[in-house]
Amino acid sequence: MDELLLSKVRLGVVAELLNYDWVTFSELVRSLDTTNGNLGAHIVKLVEAGYVDEEKSFVNRRPLTRYRLTPRGRAAFADHVAQLQSLLKAAP
Amino acid sequence: MSVEPLDAAAAQEHLEMVNRILAESQQRLCSGGEHFVVWGIGSAYITVLFQLVHGGLLPPAAAWSVPIVIAACAVFSIVRGRQTRRVLQRSSLLQREFFNVLWLTLGLAFVVDVAVFNIFPGLASAAIWSVAEAIVLLYIGMHGNRRAQIAGVLVIVSLVVANFASPGIAGYVLGAGMLVGYAGFGASELLARE
Numbered sequence: 001m002d003e004l005l006l007s008k009v010r011l012g013v014v015a016e017l018l019n020y021d022w023v024t025f026s027e028l029v030r031s032l033d034t035t036n037g038n039l040g041a042h043i044v045k046l047v048e049a050g051y052v053d054e055e056k057s058f059v060n061r062r063p064l065t066r067y068r069l070t071p072r073g074r075a076a077f078a079d080h081v082a083q084l085q086s087l088l089k090a091a092p
Numbered sequence: 093m094s095v096e097p098l099d100a101a102a103a104q105e106h107l108e109m110v111n112r113i114l115a116e117s118q119q120r121l122c123s124g125g126e127h128f129v130v131w132g133i134g135s136a137y138i139t140v141l142f143q144l145v146h147g148g149l150l151p152p153a154a155a156w157s158v159p160i161v162i163a164a165c166a167v168f169s170i171v172r173g174r175q176t177r178r179v180l181q182r183s184s185l186l187q188r189e190f191f192n193v194l195w196l197t198l199g200l201a202f203v204v205d206v207a208v209f210n211i212f213p214g215l216a217s218a219a220i221w222s223v224a225e226a227i228v229l230l231y232i233g234m235h236g237n238r239r240a241q242i243a244g245v246l247v248i249v250s251l252v253v254a255n256f257a258s259p260g261i262a263g264y265v266l267g268a269g270m271l272v273g274y275a276g277f278g279a280s281e282l283l284a285r286e
Contacts, residue, residue: 006098011106015113021188031113081110084103091100 001087002080004049009034009042014051014077017069022055025065043067051076117184124176125281127169131198132275134165135225136267139218143263146214162202186235193231197224215254218266222251225274239284243277 005011012032017023029039046052051073056065069077098106138158144150173191201224205217212220226247233241250269254262 001098008106008109012109012113015110016117018114019117019186020184031116081107084098084107087098087103088100088107091103 001083002076004045004051005076005080007042009038010046011077011080013039013043013046013067014069014073017052017067018074018077020068022066022068025067028067046073049073124172125278125285126172127194128278128281129275130165130168130278132225132270132273132278134161135218135221135274136270137161139215139221139263139267139270142214142218143261143267146263147260162205190231190235194228197227200224215259215262215266218263219251219254222247222266222269225270226251229273229277239277239280243273243280246276247273 005014009032013028016028016031025036025039025043028043029036032039043052043054047054047067049072050070053068053070054065055068056063058064138161141150141154141158145152145154201221204212204220209217226244229240229244229247233244247269250265250273254265254269257265
């Protein structure tokens with residue numbers, strides 16, 4: 001199993017990004033019902049692993065950070081979910 | 093990285109979360125109604141203008157307003173598109189694919205209009221715009237938008253009716269299809285959004 005995706009928050013981030021082109025940090029905080037600090041700590045690991053692209057910009061003079069799933073992150077997510085399903089099937 | 097392996101209960105919990113998130117992210121296509129209103133009115137204007145020029149009711153010089161109208165519509169779509177992209181909290185993959193279809197279809201219709209006018213003269217080029225608009229509307233309709241399905245059918249019906257109508261009114265029929273089908277769909281999307 002992908003150790004990076006064993007964290008529920010990181011798995012949630014990747015699942016949130018799966019059907020979207022870009023998602024903002026604030027939208028991820030809202031959908032995953034977490035805090036800025038917690039999400040920031042988790043998402044940096046996904047960016048470092050190359051699972052997620054990060055883009056920082058300014059909109060109306062306010063900083064905007066948004067994220068997009070990379071092909072590597074998409075493949076890792078598919079493998080991880082398949083392994084979770086196998087684990088469930090094998091469970092007594 | 094050392095992490096505790098998952099047991100079956102935790103795996104079940106993680107999968108349920110993933111399924112919930114994926115179910116919530118199956119969004120409907122957001123078409124941006126204002127673009128349809130602008131392009132629907134623009135294309136109807138051009139079609140009716142050509143009919144009026146062809147019928148001798150307007151001088152041929154009136155056709156010079158066509159590139160101005162097309163440029164104005166294009167500028168509106170580009171500026172509005174950039175504004176929307178900046179404000180959007182989320183931009184779906186489906187949305188990106190839709191904009192690709194939109195620009196490809198209308199872009200090809202534009203090329204036909206300005207560079208293939210000997211093969212598609214007069215009303216034929218207007219009909220190409222109707223075909224392009226019907227493709228865009230039915231593409232949106234394929235993703236569950238009932239209003240787009242009805243609008244796409246209206247544009248196609250206007251094409252067929254124009255084909256059998258007398259040449260003196262065919263342009264008006266095509267223009268009406270663009271106005272009611274394409275611009276009307278945009279207006280209905282804007283109303284539904286509010």
